[in-house]
Amino acid sequence: MPLDIVVGTQWGDEGKGRVVDLLAAQADYVARYNGGDNAGHTVNVGQQIFKLHLIPSGIIHPHTVAVIGNGVAVNPRVLLSEMETLTESGIDISPKRLMLSFAAHMITPAHLALDQAQETARGKAKIGTTLRGIGPAYTSKVSRHGLRLFEMLDQAKFVPAIHAHVEEINQQLTSLYQAEPLNPDDVAEELGEYAVRMAPYIGDISTTIYEALGQGRRILAEGAQGTLLDLDHGTYPFVTSSTPTSPGALVGLGLGPGYEERVIGVTKSFQSRVGSGPFPTELFGYLADRLRGTGEQPWDEFGTTTGRPRRVGWLDLVLLRYAVRINGITELALTKLDILSGLDRVLLCTGYRQEGHEFFNLPFGPSDLSGYEPIYEEVPGWQEEIRDARRWEDLPVEARSYILRIEELVGVQVRLVSVGPEREQVVEIT
Ligand code: GDP
Ligand code: IMO
Numbered sequence: 001m002p003l004d005i006v007v008g009t010q011w012g013d014e015g016k017g018r019v020v021d022l023l024a025a026q027a028d029y030v031a032r033y034n035g036g037d038n039a040g041h042t043v044n045v046g047q048q049i050f051k052l053h054l055i056p057s058g059i060i061h062p063h064t065v066a067v068i069g070n071g072v073a074v075n076p077r078v079l080l081s082e083m084e085t086l087t088e089s090g091i092d093i094s095p096k097r098l099m100l101s102f103a104a105h106m107i108t109p110a111h112l113a114l115d116q117a118q119e120t121a122r123g124k125a126k127i128g129t130t131l132r133g134i135g136p137a138y139t140s141k142v143s144r145h146g147l148r149l150f151e152m153l154d155q156a157k158f159v160p161a162i163h164a165h166v167e168e169i170n171q172q173l174t175s176l177y178q179a180e181p182l183n184p185d186d187v188a189e190e191l192g193e194y195a196v197r198m199a200p201y202i203g204d205i206s207t208t209i210y211e212a213l214g215q216g217r218r219i220l221a222e223g224a225q226g227t228l229l230d231l232d233h234g235t236y237p238f239v240t241s242s243t244p245t246s247p248g249a250l251v252g253l254g255l256g257p258g259y260e261e262r263v264i265g266v267t268k269s270f271q272s273r274v275g276s277g278p279f280p281t282e283l284f285g286y287l288a289d290r291l292r293g294t295g296e297q298p299w300d301e302f303g304t305t306t307g308r309p310r311r312v313g314w315l316d317l318v319l320l321r322y323a324v325r326i327n328g329i330t331e332l333a334l335t336k337l338d339i340l341s342g343l344d345r346v347l348l349c350t351g352y353r354q355e356g357h358e359f360f361n362l363p364f365g366p367s368d369l370s371g372y373e374p375i376y377e378e379v380p381g382w383q384e385e386i387r388d389a390r391r392w393e394d395l396p397v398e399a400r401s402y403i404l405r406i407e408e409l410v411g412v413q414v415r416l417v418s419v420g421p422e423r424e425q426v427v428e429i430t
């Protein structure tokens with residue numbers, strides 16, 4: 001049964017949007033299953049660059065239906081503004097093309113205020129969140145005080161529910177964080193307006209997808225964030241509050257197991273991270289600047305959502321092997337290989353060393369990576385520009401060796417190599 005899942009294998013920003021855009025050509029439905037507008041997925045189509053935060057990247061293909069699952073946290077303000085931007089770019093965003101799960105939780109202005117207050121209170125120990133209200137919204141969900149999109153369908157109940165929600169969060173803002181409270185009337189008025197506009201899009205997407213699968217339609221599940229930001233399996237506590245890993249696709253879309261065909265692990269050719277937390281292969285100085293770029297190119301390593309410079313380092317195969325296991329990855333999509341062109345040598349982290357011991361797998365997952373020193377293997381670099389490569393044979397022999405070595409050390413085939421941000425800048429390996 002054809003359910004393909006795209007997951008990030010690192011700390012996000014691996015190029016998932018770009019890979020989803022390629023695969024969406026063959027999909028009928030493209031569905032986001034986790035996270036919210038903390039995500040920033042970039043898709044380049046000719047002269048246009050789309051930066052999608054909430055709406056699945058597959059919406060750009062006119063034949064697809066885009067779905068936002070119950071596992072996503074939706075900020076109505078951001079959603080409606082993204083719908084407007086896409087409409088202005090000539091993309092049809094009618095309810096036939098975009099469906100929202102009634103069970104998705106809402107991110108409100110109160111959640112945004114709380115995210116800010118909590119990060120300020122953490123001081124030096126801050127997580128470096130995107131300040132998009134993600135943690136507080138999922139906290140509301142888990143504590144069973146959340147507001148679901150379902151509530152938007154009945155204004156008579158929705159308005160008092162918002163009042164109660166804002167008053168509850170105001171208590172935390174004022175008593176725990178000495179922050180300004182919000183005016184419940186203002187929030188209710190704003191969200192009340194949004195409810196009217198969103199109502200036609202809200203439905204039971206679990207049934208829709210189930211029936212589509214039964215009819216042999218192809219579903220592409222688009223993960224946000226990455227394996228190492230997963231609430232359960234990431235570098236806790238420096239993680240997000242949802243489930244980016246592949247099982248999140250089933251929970252976050254209301255599907256049982258058994259439909260999965262391909263689990264595509266999107267992996268950047270080097271490691272990057274935005275926000276705090278451990279990063280064993282992190283680089284500083286010249287090499288870091290070289291991998292990150294200066295910010296002049298649209299693909300340089302500066303956050304799509306926050307604009308923050310990303311921390312960068314060599315590819316970490318200990319963590320990639322872990323991601324393969326946790327997600328059940330069937331194939332890898334390796335992105336940004338073009339960025340490594342021009343380096344004399346490229347390093348791969350194959351293991352860690354700690355107090356004289358060598359580790360090739362993690363004893364306690366990635367929960368505490370701080371005490372490890374990476375064990376590197378050196379691979380010769382290549383000088384050629386590779387953005388015009390379209391076939392395996394077009395890649396320099398050193399680049400091919402780099403890919404083959406990754407495959408060997410993680411035990412999964414690389415089926416797609418991205419050599420530039422444009423749709424056609426890709427080498428498919430069959
Ligand atoms: P996502 O969050 O995983 O979708 O990734 P982002 O969109 O946040 O970041 C990836 C960035 O790299 C975007 O600017 C993409 O356009 C760009 N990109 C993706 N693949 C490639 C590639 O193979 N080469 C280059 N140079 N840029 C790429
Ligand atoms: P995409 O989908 C990179 C990071 C934040 C922070 C941590 C928690 O574009 O790959 P949150 O706001 O979620 O509570 O922040 O997670 N983070 C991301 N980093 N890419 C993302 O999404 C991210 N979404 C959240 O920087 O470290």
Ligand code: MG
Pocket residue numbers: 012013014039040041042304
């Ligand atoms: Mg991103």
